[in-house]
Amino acid sequence: MSESAFDPTDFPDPHLLGIEGLAPPYISMLLDRANEFVELNRTVGGKLDTLAGRTVMNLFYEASTRTRTSFELAGKRLGADVINMEVSTSSIKKGETLIDTAMTLNAMHPDALVIRHGSSGAAKLLSEKVNCAVLNAGDGRHEHPTQALLDALTIRRRKGRIDGLQVAICGDIVHSRVARSNIHLLNTMGARVRLIAPKTLIPTEAERLGVEVFHDMRAGLWDCDIVMMLRLQSERMQTNFFPTLREYYHFFGLDYAKLSAAKDDALIMHPGPMNRGVEIASDVADDIGRSAIREQVEMGVAVRMACLETLVKRQEAENGR
Numbered sequence: 654m655s656e657s658a659f660d661p662t663d664f665p666d667p668h669l670l671g672i673e674g675l676a677p678p679y680i681s682m683l684l685d686r687a688n689e690f691v692e693l694n695r696t697v698g699g700k701l702d703t704l705a706g707r708t709v710m711n712l713f714y715e716a717s718t719r720t721r722t723s724f725e726l727a728g729k730r731l732g733a734d735v736i737n738m739e740v741s742t743s744s745i746k747k748g749e750t751l752i753d754t755a756m757t758l759n760a761m762h763p764d765a766l767v768i769r770h771g772s773s774g775a776a777k778l779l780s781e782k783v784n785c786a787v788l789n790a791g792d793g794r795h796e797h798p799t800q801a802l803l804d805a806l807t808i809r810r811r812k813g814r815i816d817g818l819q820v821a822i823c824g825d826i827v828h829s830r831v832a833r834s835n836i837h838l839l840n841t842m843g844a845r846v847r848l849i850a851p852k853t854l855i856p857t858e859a860e861r862l863g864v865e866v867f868h869d870m871r872a873g874l875w876d877c878d879i880v881m882m883l884r885l886q887s888e889r890m891q892t893n894f895f896p897t898l899r900e901y902y903h904f905f906g907l908d909y910a911k912l913s914a915a916k917d918d919a920l921i922m923h924p925g926p927m928n929r930g931v932e933i934a935s936d937v938a939d940d941i942g943r944s945a946i947r948e949q950v951e952m953g954v955a956v957r958m959a960c961l962e963t964l965v966k967r968q969e970a971e972n973g974r
């Protein structure tokens with residue numbers, strides 16, 4: 654594996670809390686490095702010792718399948734020791750605050766803390782209290798930076814570029830940290846972003862985000878290169894945002910009829926977990942030629958390896974270790 658131009662000390666921040674504000678060279682730096690890990694991950698027994706002796710702690714306050722597993726695998730593929738804090742069996746259940754938990758974990762000298770939390774801003778708060786690198790694995794409806802990076806890597810490998818592509822993000826935008834991180838990344842890297850959703854699921858600040866807004870799938874998907882579908886985040890909904898799931902699927906579920914408005918080779922993406930028959934038809938999700946959904950998961954491991962390596966190595970260089 655080439656060690657070429659990669660220098661973690663070039664990275665501007667000690668933590669990865671979001672994509673907002675991250676300049677194009679640093680996004681490219683992480684994507685280039687992640688791309689170097691893809692082949693390694695496809696090799697039987699492929700493992701490095703870059704982070705041997707370092708400890709990565711996963712602290713997940715919200716459910717997760719892909720993100721937690723791939724952060725664990727990413728740490729292990731780099732040779733780190735990975736500890737998964739199970740919120741359901743930890744002192745968090747006994748009423749311990751996030752800060753107290755953070756201080757407790759910090760006293761064990763981890764090298765990186767990966768946090769997912771239901772409150773926007775939780776990762777930032779944690780980063781202010783601990784000495785190690787903090788990676789945001791999703792904070793409320795705020796950001797999910799590694800998801801946007803893995804989406805970008807998937808797009809770049811399939812389409813050869815991000816710049817100039819028309820990307821439609823469809824569904825529950827208002828509650829989605831995935832949408833927010835992707836809007837920042839895609840705008841920064843020169844793509845054109847459209848949001849497609851019922852009015853109730855579009856954030857009020859949408860116009861400020863430099864995107865085009867559509868409330869009709871066929872109009873919004875017209876001539877798109879990338880179609881990114883999002884799950885309805887019912888866990889963040891206190892009131893009704895649409896009449897019925899059936900009606901939602903009729904107007905906003907991605908099926909072949911709506912997809913025909915996009916380019917013939919438009920790529921179908923979804924961060925998972927998918928709700929088949931709600932935001933996406935099963936046959937579209939499983940379309941071998943056009944759906945990149947499994948590939949997104951694969952890229953997730955490579956991207957998280959790049960992020961862990963960059964931040965842990967950067968921190969060590971800064972502390973002169």
Ligand code: ASP
Binds near residue numbers: 830831886
């Ligand atoms: N897995 C993504 C997230 O954690 C998307 C979703 O849950 O719908 O935000």
